Amino acid sequence: MLSSACPILIAACGNAMAGDDAFGPRVAEVLIRKRLPAVEIVNLGTKPGGLLDHLPGPQLLLVVDAAVQDDKPVGHLIELDWFAPSRPPPAHEAVLSSHGVSIADEIGLADRLGMLPRHVHLVACTIGSTHSGQPMHEAVQRQVPPAARRIAAYVGHWLEKSHKP
Amino acid sequence: MSNSNNKNPDTRTIRVGAIARVEGEGSLHLSMRQGKVEQVRLQIYEPPRFFEALLRGRHFQEVPDITARICGICPVAYQMGSCHALEKALGAFDAVDPAIRTLRDLLYCGEWIESHVMHMFMLHLPDFLGYQSMIAMAEDHGPVVRKALRIKKAGNAIIATLGGRSVHPVGVCVGGFYCAPDPQRIAELLPEVRACLDLMSELTLFLAEQVDFPDFQRDYEFVALCPDDAYPMNLGRIKSSKGLDVDQADFAQAIEERHLEHSTALYSAIRGRGGYLVGPLARLNLNAEKLHPQAAELLREVSGTIGQSLPWRNNFLSLLARAIEVTHALATAADILEAYAPPTRSRVPITPRAGTGGHGTEAPRGICWHQYTTQEDGSIAHARIIPPTSQNQLMIEQDLYEIAQRVVDLSDEQAALQCERVIRNYDPCISCSVHFLKFTRTWQGPRTPQKAPSQ
Numbered sequence: 001m002l003s004s005a006c007p008i009l010i011a012a013c014g015n016a017m018a019g020d021d022a023f024g025p026r027v028a029e030v031l032i033r034k035r036l037p038a039v040e041i042v043n044l045g046t047k048p049g050g051l052l053d054h055l056p057g058p059q060l061l062l063v064v065d066a067a068v069q070d071d072k073p074v075g076h077l078i079e080l081d082w083f084a085p086s087r088p089p090p091a092h093e094a095v096l097s098s099h100g101v102s103i104a105d106e107i108g109l110a111d112r113l114g115m116l117p118r119h120v121h122l123v124a125c126t127i128g129s130t131h132s133g134q135p136m137h138e139a140v141q142r143q144v145p146p147a148a149r150r151i152a153a154y155v156g157h158w159l160e161k162s163h164k165p
Numbered sequence: 166m167s168n169s170n171n172k173n174p175d176t177r178t179i180r181v182g183a184i185a186r187v188e189g190e191g192s193l194h195l196s197m198r199q200g201k202v203e204q205v206r207l208q209i210y211e212p213p214r215f216f217e218a219l220l221r222g223r224h225f226q227e228v229p230d231i232t233a234r235i236c237g238i239c240p241v242a243y244q245m246g247s248c249h250a251l252e253k254a255l256g257a258f259d260a261v262d263p264a265i266r267t268l269r270d271l272l273y274c275g276e277w278i279e280s281h282v283m284h285m286f287m288l289h290l291p292d293f294l295g296y297q298s299m300i301a302m303a304e305d306h307g308p309v310v311r312k313a314l315r316i317k318k319a320g321n322a323i324i325a326t327l328g329g330r331s332v333h334p335v336g337v338c339v340g341g342f343y344c345a346p347d348p349q350r351i352a353e354l355l356p357e358v359r360a361c362l363d364l365m366s367e368l369t370l371f372l373a374e375q376v377d378f379p380d381f382q383r384d385y386e387f388v389a390l391c392p393d394d395a396y397p398m399n400l401g402r403i404k405s406s407k408g409l410d411v412d413q414a415d416f417a418q419a420i421e422e423r424h425l426e427h428s429t430a431l432y433s434a435i436r437g438r439g440g441y442l443v444g445p446l447a448r449l450n451l452n453a454e455k456l457h458p459q460a461a462e463l464l465r466e467v468s469g470t471i472g473q474s475l476p477w478r479n480n481f482l483s484l485l486a487r488a489i490e491v492t493h494a495l496a497t498a499a500d501i502l503e504a505y506a507p508p509t510r511s512r513v514p515i516t517p518r519a520g521t522g523g524h525g526t527e528a529p530r531g532i533c534w535h536q537y538t539t540q541e542d543g544s545i546a547h548a549r550i551i552p553p554t555s556q557n558q559l560m561i562e563q564d565l566y567e568i569a570q571r572v573v574d575l576s577d578e579q580a581a582l583q584c585e586r587v588i589r590n591y592d593p594c595i596s597c598s599v600h601f602l603k604f605t606r607t608w609q610g611p612r613t614p615q616k617a618p619s620q
Contacts, residue, residue, distance in 0.1 A: 043332065045237055045332040045333055046236075046333075047331075047332045049238075049287070050331060050332055052314050052318070053321050101283065101287055105287075105298070105299070108300045109287075109299055109303055112303045113307060113310065113314075132215075
């Protein structure tokens with residue numbers, strides 16, 4: 001019913017009405033306008049627990065989210081493989097999510113149940129305030145177009161690679 | 166996550182980082198004297214979001230979309246509460262077609278299914294089966310989790326069919342829906358909903374047979390909508406197990422909301438009596454005879470298995486109450502889908518006018534009551550929203566008071582875990598009501614050994 005028939009799933013997380021937490025949804029809006037081939041884009045909004053509704057099926061999952069990294073300034077773009085040993089552990093659920101099930105939990109559960117695509121890639125931006133009703137920090141806002149471009153490029157490379165014999 | 170400060174043998178503080186597997190942030194402080202609980206305080210520190218103020222001056226038709234943003238888990242409850250209350254304010258309540266009301270019930274079925282299943286199998290069941298998280302539980306109970314995920318997905322599919330999308334749906338408007346669902350889409354949903362109904366019956370019996378529920382009987386005043394002819398969702402007078410019986414519009418006069426210094430949320434109490442409990446346990450205890458026949462049959466089987474007939478006064482049994490309600494919602498949804506024919510109109514026309522209307526509907530966590538005053542041009546002059554978790558807050562504190570006395574001899578970490586379990590019985594939605602949980606326990610005077618908890 002909701003499961004994706006596309007090989008690539010882009011899942012954006014965040015509260016569009018809560019300052020810098022809107023990063024993911026804003027990137028998703030830009031990506032939707034790009035009409036990328038073979039891609040389904042879902043805005044999970046404040047309900048990351050909806051990710052599993054779209055799995056299994058896709059071979060590549062791209063997660064777009066807000067991030068907190070103490071040693072980086074607000075507005076720093078992070079891009080990494082979810083399974084890379086160098087990936088820092090997810091922030092405690094209460095820090096970034098008040099929605100019971102975090103995106104890290106969803107990915108962990110999908111992995112445990114064998115529903116996760118082999119390739120999971122995270123694109124995130126370090127953020128400052130997540131207060132309701134606040135606008136996005138300018139430094140975060142500036143990273144929306146570059147993040148969308150990076151994702152589009154990643155999708156292009158991945159499709160090219162996956163079509164090679 | 167907990168740590169202790171045990172340098173002074175007479176005083177002890179346990180701190181638990183923001184509690185996992187509930188929604189929102191806050192802290193719990195237990196003050197102990199001579200081994201007894203002196204004070205329980207839920208300190209709510211998540212900042213209020215001022216939605217009621219935000220609505221002032223907005224056009225009435227914007228309200229369902231704005232209030233849906235209060236919660237990512239139960240947006241339908243906020244949409245239904247606002248639509249019904251505004252239809253009363255605008256004089257259109259009685260004009261809403263039965264077919265539209267049926268579609269609203271279908272939408273609510275989707276939300277109950279999705280929200281309840283997520284709470285039961287991802288957030289609550291790990292407590293009962295002794296796992297730290299759903300991920301750990303999935304290792305040993307993969308088939309159970311897979312079935313639950315399939316059912317949750319069906320709930321979301323129902324919401325998406327009527328609301329346009331499952332996250333913050335946008336298909337609802339004051340007067341009905343922006344458009345009625347396509348019969349083809351409805352037909353596609355039906356077999357999956359039927360399949361999920363069978364799965365849910367299996368899972369409910371699994372819970373009844375496998376879960377050992379702690380003994381925790383309390384004399385709650387249960388409060389729920391009580392329609393004459395159906396299990397409650399959107400309509401009905403508001404009644405209680407101890408004699409409250411009011412029209413929807415009078416609910417705000419029957420209760421009082423108090424602000425306490427330690428919380429950013431309001432505490433609700435029935436005037437002259439005190440705290441009360443809303444949610445699945447209250448609904449089931451007050452309305453069991455109106456369950457869908459398939460859910461009623463399952464309830465009989467479950468009651469026999471656990472050896473307890475209604476009323477259930479143990480809030481740990483809310484796990485089973487939710488399971489029965491999911492079965493009811495799936496069976497009701499299947500009936501509505503099967504009988505579906507596109508309505509002659511998807512919404513009734515609304516003419517702006519000045520007025521006031523109050524109405525509550527049954528969110529997964531309990532009554533979500535809204536009141537609006539509109540001006541001549543249809544803009545909002547005043548809004549008031551009483552979410553279920555703030556109504557349950559006093560009961561949560563009282564439950565914690567009880568459980569805290571049973572955990573005196575437990576280690577800090579185990580004591581904190583017991584308190585968290587009690588809180589998760591309520592499936593609290595702090596995103597909605599602005600709260601929850603860090604845990605501290607301080608001791609004054611010598612600790613007197615007390616009886617260990619039964620679980």
